[in-house]
Amino acid sequence: MSRFWVSPGVAYLTRGFLSVFFPTASSVIIIQRLASLQGFRVPHGFCPWWFWAQPLWGLLLIFSLMSQRRKATRLGARLVPRVQGKWPGNLDKVVDIFMRLENEYLGIISTMLVTDHQNYVKGVKFGKTVDSVLGTGVFNSDGNLQHAYRLHRTMTRPFFNHDRISHFEIFDRHVNRTIALAKERFKMDLAIDFQDLISRFTLDSASEFLFGHCTDSLSAELPFPRNTGESTDTIQRDIIAAFSDAFSQAQHAISRRLILGSTWPMTEILADSTAQDMKVVSEFLDPIFEAALRRHSTAAKSDENNTAGNETLVDHLVKLTSDFKVIKDETLNILLAGRDSITSALTSAIYLLAMHPEVLSRLREEIISKFGLSGVPTHGDIKEMKYMQAFLNGAYSHFLSDVEAPLTYFRNNTPLPSPVRSPISVFLMHRRTDLWGPDDKELELPLEFDPDRWLDERLQKYLLADPSIFLPFNAGPRNCLGQKLAYNQMSFVLIRLLQIFSAIALSPEPSMCPPAWWAEKDGRAAIERFKPKNHVLLYAEGGMWVKMLAVDDVEVIQ
DSSP: OOOOOOHHHHHHHHHHHHHHHHHHHHHHHHHHHHHHHTTTTOOSSSSHHHHHHHHHHHHHHHHHHHHHHHHHHHHOOOOOOOOSSSGGGGGHHHHHHHHHHHHOOOOHHHHHIIITTTGEEEEEEEEEHHHHHHHGGGGOOOOTTTHHHHHHHHGGGGGGOHHHHHHHHHHHHHHHHHHHHHHHHHTOOOOOOOHHHHHEEEEEHHHHHSSSOOGGGGOOOOOOOTTTTOOOOHHHHHHHHHHHHHHHHHHHHHHHHHHGGGGGGGGSSSSTTTTHHHHHHHHHHHHHHHHHHHHHHHHTTTTOOTTTTTOOOHHHHTOOOOOHHHHHHHHHHHHHHIIIHHHHHHHHHHHHHOOOHHHHHHHHHHHHOOOOOOOOOOHHHTTTOOOHHHHHHHHHHSSOTTTOOOOEEEEOOOOSOOOOOOOOOOHHHTTTTTOOOOOOTTTTTTSOOOGGGGHHHHHIIIITTTTGGGGGTGGGGOOOTTHHHHHHHOOOOHHHHHHHHEEEEOOOGGGGGGGGGGGGGSGGGGGGEEEEESSSEEEEEOOEEEEETTTTTOOOOO
């Protein structure tokens, strides 16, 4: 039997009507009863009393707000300032925010995440806002909700053990295929959209790693640069692109909801803005999950057991629950982290290597000295690569791609009158001169890309003195379970790439170029050569088009 469904907007208006109707109706009944007891004649018509009760209810709300202010004053606190717009409902401010998100450059934490984490939760409203995309997965769970967050972490943590994150065979196979595709295009003197290519690599490797089924997105033809006269309209590419676009659009939708706040359902009166996109996502992924569950059922009947070395996340989860929705939501959340966040980080890394050839040269020198042109790194090898670690930290500090950024928490168990929404932006925190030092080329360079920040005296002066200023993977009990896996995978991919390619240059397509007026702005916007955008994660609008020079190639990148 199908569940009755209404759009988020209709549900919101219904709740709003009932929240006004019942208190007002109760006020009417009370007034009528008191008047009757005093011997006053009460009109039988309901409407007059309704209109009298409305202002009374409004006065009660005003009294409640005044009471909150007095309580905050007694506690030595202050209420969060309210935005004062010119249009009703501050609609002018909302419009301005979306215009800035479209055209502009992107733009307390240790207490929230570590020392007092139990009192900072994402809240029920956040959960409802992102439920249609993230479901009941780990990124939409709170410790205060029947210990759901702790349960989800307990379910997935054993999968990310040392043996699993040190197993590079899957990554090596897919990265070799990725490199071969790139070399083929470069031999044709054509640029590639690295963001598109690496998203295929991460999707194929993550799908095989997580649920034992490779999506084989690398078999679909790569997109061609504009005006080459080549077509990429293949059926297989359409399927892969449809999934990627749908997942991206769903993330855009929940980002818009978070920006709009509790009134977001008013923009979705006719339909859930994520429904169609998530239908595409489900049509792509559900058969994969179902196949994995069938494999588990068959293995269970034949008493076959997976060893720790080849057990997938789905294999691990089906041992703990038979609930298809729980398994799907959990896996989709981890896929978001394992696919989209790695794609974002590696795209940013390639951009920074293209912009800083001296960094590329130094990183490649460390790689070649350790592995030569063909050696395959191990987990132990990667741990010893100091400059690689510094480079990745620098990339993360400039273009954060954490799945939960920007975070929003609500303060619980607080002397303040009610839970307070506290949004944080790790992206902006990583660029604060008061935390990382003054913006001076001769001094600390917080807005400049400089991996040596993690190697010289600045490491002790800033980061080690206050580790909470660097949070690419969150912190405390909410730290990312896949942090070590992410560093391993990114390091592995960069090692294999730079063994093959000795130089990287941007080959900007019109769609990826920032507006000309960005050059007149302050900060990094003036020097950026792509358009960083964000939904749940950061991405390059229009792609990241590059050319690379192979070590066995005599041609020079133009």
